[in-house]
Amino acid sequence: MNGGQDASTTGALDGIRVLELGSLIAGPYAGRLLGDLGADVIKIEAPDRPDPLRTWGQAEQDGHHFFWTVHARNKRCITLDLRVPDGQQVFLDLVAQSDVVIENFRPGTLERWGLGYDILARRNPGIVLARVSGYGQTGPLAGRAGYASVAEAVSGFRHLNGYPDQPPPRIALSLGDTLGGMFAVQGVLAALVARHATGRGQVVDVALNEACLAVQESTIPDYDRGGIVRGPSGTRLEGIAPSNLYATRDGSWVVIAANQDTVFARLCAVMGQPELAANPRFADHVARGRNQDELDDLIAQWVAVQDSSTLVDRLTDAGVVAGPVNTVADVVEDPQLLAREMIVDHYDERIGAAVRGPGVVPKLSATPGSVRSAGAPTPGTHNAEVYRELLGRDAEDQARLRAAGVI
Template structure:
């Protein structure tokens, strides 16, 4: 499958990354005057290079193309004729303004699947408003559920709304491609960041509609789900113990040398533990505080209790489980020839596994010759003319 990735920053490029990981030929299209700002993002830096781009542009070929120019639009239509999927995350109406709406693109290629990721979707009263992940998380109610009661709702230190939007876009693309196998026709995949954030909120809406419950933040635990919380160990580390299932709770009680708790009316089943979770957390917290983290993890694992440490990235990189499952893989920096670790491919497929074949190309237009020359037959002289006129 060939994917044309338009747009910048996170949601669209993340969707393109996921498709590229699974083997698609992803061609990222950048404006020759305004390349993707993601090239300069990331908190870490080495030799003037930042690493957000390394991961989100991996497994892609990068070309430059001015979609505002008639010649650029003509080249794009030629690319569409040779492709299966387009992923874009412009404000709704942008492609139409350039004469590249789905009506035009589907005439060029009836099987084309157009995935459109935007703040509010392609329709509705807010459709034309700009949207970012942080605002989508807030407007969808997702941010309201985070943090502690009475405090400002914090964000996860990631662009979660963009990531969710990209994942739902890929889900839609795969469904649309499956439909195309039956019908021969492509379609539009319309993803709103706000709706992607809304979709993961479990029973929040029916809890409100049916019972008038306005769920709010609950700190380190979930209200009514116990025990499932953070506990501090004797060496001042944090451990998550998740034993809210009846059978697992009984194993935890045995591991604590408190088997009678499993039959106590206050804690005997899920509902009772939810009502009395403050008292239960206090009991478990006092017990966990007597153990060093490593010993406690070993003890709980042997007892069949679900538990884990709160790792920093340094501990994640050293984790034997992640290493064993190739979740820490080298990305070859074509600019320097060096390797830098990045996240592996999820999910793992046994028959057609994905892979990291290259890091993000180091400069905009890095693959112009290969794509325009090999795919479209544009000659060296024609490319030189297009480049001089700012089309590519």
């Protein structure tokens, strides 16, 4: 497909066209990731119901919220009402010229509109439909609405966070949505590869609760074979030592991860206590795990009289893995992130100025991704462009659709 991008800014997915129907986090995040890698992402919003993400985020100017800048970047925005027959027909015309559709409605919504996968595939056999929902498209809970916070809870993910005997807190992000969006992109890319062999698309079915479960490492086999119900462990992992937060003399927090034998020996040398590395209580991984509390206390006492400004450098120079606990104010000035173009400008048309945001991950050597534009300032910004370019609908035809409330 023709992605419609300038040749100087093409990425690995140049030529792939994506129709994004999602709202809020998971669907738009998946669309953002594909757009970062060069796909032509066309975000579709209902004429009377713009994506609520336009009003999310803490920083705003004259009602314009800058969260939108991050997740709507590299997208063209059009309006289209999928609830009416004329809108459904226009959508199918767009599907005929696209490669991927992303949606995160409650299961059954597309089918109720007459836009299920069978209908889409009839119009375009190569279409890949990525569906992100709370519990997936099948199963007894498929019809339930799902949000990231609940998905994190029911998957067991939230139970692992925080401190023992305290209510399990959430991280101050919609992490379940982000994981769902990432797995959706993984599925889309796999489906596009498979299409090269089969010529046909398929459905990518991502459940938020399953995305949260998929990153939980050994919790299931630990329970299945050991009867162990992994629980929260505060600032450390049980049995992995030393790997914890320690407070410096000036009250800053530093993470020291020296649980590997050789790295632990280097830490002991920096501490001026090389004999600890040979002490039977700390000599190997298992012993350090058993005596984790004692070891953490020893390291905490040493760190407590160190200055944070020099401690990390001393440890790093000695080959010990360590780093400060940065705030976003530190992050945006981090020389490593700046060198890697991970703090980048998004030109925001709404305010006529640049807004800093996160760069593109991963870094590709031959076809790198890029931030080519910030989010469209208003719903339907690209109506005239997209409907003329892809469907050949002239100004008069678009005016008719607009008057009827279709676009």
